Amino acid sequence: MRFITLSFLITFFWAIFLSAQNKQLLYDFYEIPQAIMVNPGVKTQQKWHAGIPTLSGLSFQAATSGATVNDLFANDGIDFTTKFRERLIEGMSQKDDFSTTSQIEGFNIGFRGKNRPENFYSFGMYGETDLIAYWPKDLATLAFEGNGGANIGRSFDLGHLNLRGEMVSVFHFGINRKVNNELTIGGRAKIYSSIFHFRSTKNSGSFSTTEGVNNIYANSITADMELQTSGADGFLDIIDDDTSSSRRDDLQRLFTKRVLFGGNLGLGFDLGFSYNLSPQTTITGSILDIGLIYNSKDVRNFTLRGSATNEGIEVVLPEDVTNLGVDLWQDLIDEIEATVPFDENSSGYISFRPIKLYGSIRHNFGQRENSFKNCGCAVNTTSGQNEDLYGNSVGGQLFLMKRPLEIQAALTGFYQKRLGRTLSLKTAYTVDKYSFTNIGLGLNLQAGPLNFYILGDNLLAYRNVADSHYASLQFGFNIISWNNN
Numbered sequence: 122m123r124f125i126t127l128s129f130l131i132t133f134f135w136a137i138f139l140s141a142q143n144k145q146l147l148y149d150f151y152e153i154p155q156a157i158m159v160n161p162g163v164k165t166q167q168k169w170h171a172g173i174p175t176l177s178g179l180s181f182q183a184a185t186s187g188a189t190v191n192d193l194f195a196n197d198g199i200d201f202t203t204k205f206r207e208r209l210i211e212g213m214s215q216k217d218d219f220s221t222t223s224q225i226e227g228f229n230i231g232f233r234g235k236n237r238p239e240n241f242y243s244f245g246m247y248g249e250t251d252l253i254a255y256w257p258k259d260l261a262t263l264a265f266e267g268n269g270g271a272n273i274g275r276s277f278d279l280g281h282l283n284l285r286g287e288m289v290s291v292f293h294f295g296i297n298r299k300v301n302n303e304l305t306i307g308g309r310a311k312i313y314s315s316i317f318h319f320r321s322t323k324n325s326g327s328f329s330t331t332e333g334v335n336n337i338y339a340n341s342i343t344a345d346m347e348l349q350t351s352g353a354d355g356f357l358d359i360i361d362d363d364t365s366s367s368r369r370d371d372l373q374r375l376f377t378k379r380v381l382f383g384g385n386l387g388l389g390f391d392l393g394f395s396y397n398l399s400p401q402t403t404i405t406g407s408i409l410d411i412g413l414i415y416n417s418k419d420v421r422n423f424t425l426r427g428s429a430t431n432e433g434i435e436v437v438l439p440e441d442v443t444n445l446g447v448d449l450w451q452d453l454i455d456e457i458e459a460t461v462p463f464d465e466n467s468s469g470y471i472s473f474r475p476i477k478l479y480g481s482i483r484h485n486f487g488q489r490e491n492s493f494k495n496c497g498c499a500v501n502t503t504s505g506q507n508e509d510l511y512g513n514s515v516g517g518q519l520f521l522m523k524r525p526l527e528i529q530a531a532l533t534g535f536y537q538k539r540l541g542r543t544l545s546l547k548t549a550y551t552v553d554k555y556s557f558t559n560i561g562l563g564l565n566l567q568a569g570p571l572n573f574y575i576l577g578d579n580l581l582a583y584r585n586v587a588d589s590h591y592a593s594l595q596f597g598f599n600i601i602s603w604n605n606n
Contacts, residue, residue: 143520144180145533145551146563146576147595149395149405149481152545153565153574154231154599157243160294160407162393163309165241168234171570171596178226178247182593183580185219185555201544213256215281216526220253226597227290241297243309250285250379255526258311268330268340279326279344281524283377287318287472289414290380295391305395313387315414317352318378318472322525329387341430348423349470351385352414387414387475401485401511410474417469424464448507478521512539520553529554543567551578560594572599 148159152235155178156163156172161444172178229245259277266272295309326344359371389412395405488511514537520527532554539545544566551559555580563576 125224129569130327139348142575143522143531143551143553143596145518145520145531146533146547146578148479148518148520148560148565149483149516149575150537150545150547150565150576152539152567153597153599155226155229155574155597157231157241157295157307158229158247159390159409160393160395160405161297161309161407162407163307164305164395164403165231165233165297165299167231167233168598168602170230170601173226174225174228174244176598177229178224178595178597180222180224180595182222182592183359185217189581206265209256210258210262213258215255215258215278215283217256218253218524218526219250219256220524222249222251224249227572229599230441238301240413242295243297244294246290246292248288248290253524254284254286256280257281257283262491263328268328273330275339276327277327277345280324280330282324282346285320285322285525288316289318289558290314290316290384293391295405300559303397307391307393308589309391311381311391311410311412312575313389313390313412313414313474314382315352315385315387315416315472316376317356318348318385318414318416319348319350319353320472320525321348322348323347339430341428343428344425346425349416349420349472349557350422351418351420352468353419354421355419385414385416385418387474388412388470393479395495400426403483403485404481405483406480407478409477412474414472415469416423416472416484418466420469422466422468422470423460423468426464429592440535445590465549476523479518481512481516483516485511485514510539514539518549547576549578567601570602572601573597 144159147153148158149163150156151164151166154167154172157165158178160439181223211296223247227246228249229243229247231241231243234240234242259281260279263272268275268277275384291314292312293309295307297305297307299305326342326346328340328342330338330340333340355375356372359368359375360374362528390408391407391411393405393407395403397403438586474599514535516535518535519535520531520533531551533549533551535547535549537545537547547563548567549561549563551561558581559579561576561578562582563573563574565574573596575596576594
């Protein structure tokens, strides 16, 4: 039960601050080396790059499709209970979610083949956390209002409980190949090492209260529910059993072990391409995290399956008055547990990674500039230089992601401006379930071999972050070489 409580708290409170996986500003921003992580088939310009460890790629995002922090805690003179009822209980549906992802790169290195400059190789490691919890509308209503009064005869849907979360480290190796002047393709293999995982996504059942026959009311429950967990008990055991002096070291050792292939392992891959419809128009696409993890270590699952109807404690007079040794409450509990058992097991299970799909079309225009020589990005041309570095780009992007209840979608329009080879700016407008006013801005700065980028979303919301449904920040530092530097 301790893990059930912990998973709910982590998912709900962390999800208030972090969310979503769409990296629309980074996608096809090919001046940034990390763009290859969201499309293995992106155009690559550099001879090699090396990310500064732990600082090359940090991504933090935040969103809620329902109530915001400001909706609940604003000093507006409205009673908190009233706000909770109107904005959460009545204002949100079971398809509203609190979700979270964050990524931190351990290292990221890429280099062009010496004998085959059309090939660009990349490898590295990053950590990712992904949590999502849908609003359990019926369960929240039952907890807030109870099963009496107007709720007599109402059937509460237990399937509204829907949550999933994991933390993984990902080791990857990819190849990006320029096939000809029109087509660039790429693929990336991944090894996953799970730090922890939990999910409860295929629940069904109902709970209702009706008029009874032998008592005033009868409570009926039909349940087919399961919470699967792996990796969490090891951390919880340390927290429960260790002394304060050793707890921190033991947690750090276990975490490091799980990061370095000591967790539940899995395999996956990414695919991507870029294709020039004309010298100035390009379409791209990628599919990420086609993979799975087999959870067999430190597994603990909880199930609740069965059906029962109970009218509460039945007192037989006058026998039960004289027989005070009868534990009526315990008899009631035993009866319910016998018909709707709450069980635990350690059976292994397979978890699939949340698949993500990107697509885009970009049109370049304005004055062209010759790119850096010897970068390998102009294979099959006569000049040895890249002739498609235009000063301006405009286009659209589509993002799709598999979530437990739905396909999460986002549509983006963007404009990119290049100021020589030193500075590039990208602005984007995105529409998704979290916001219809998401305006983002990205900056890429090249100072000699040092590269710095920063990408921020939903800038209009920074006037009142607490009232925002979405916020995002990505940044990083790299060292890049185009020639022999």
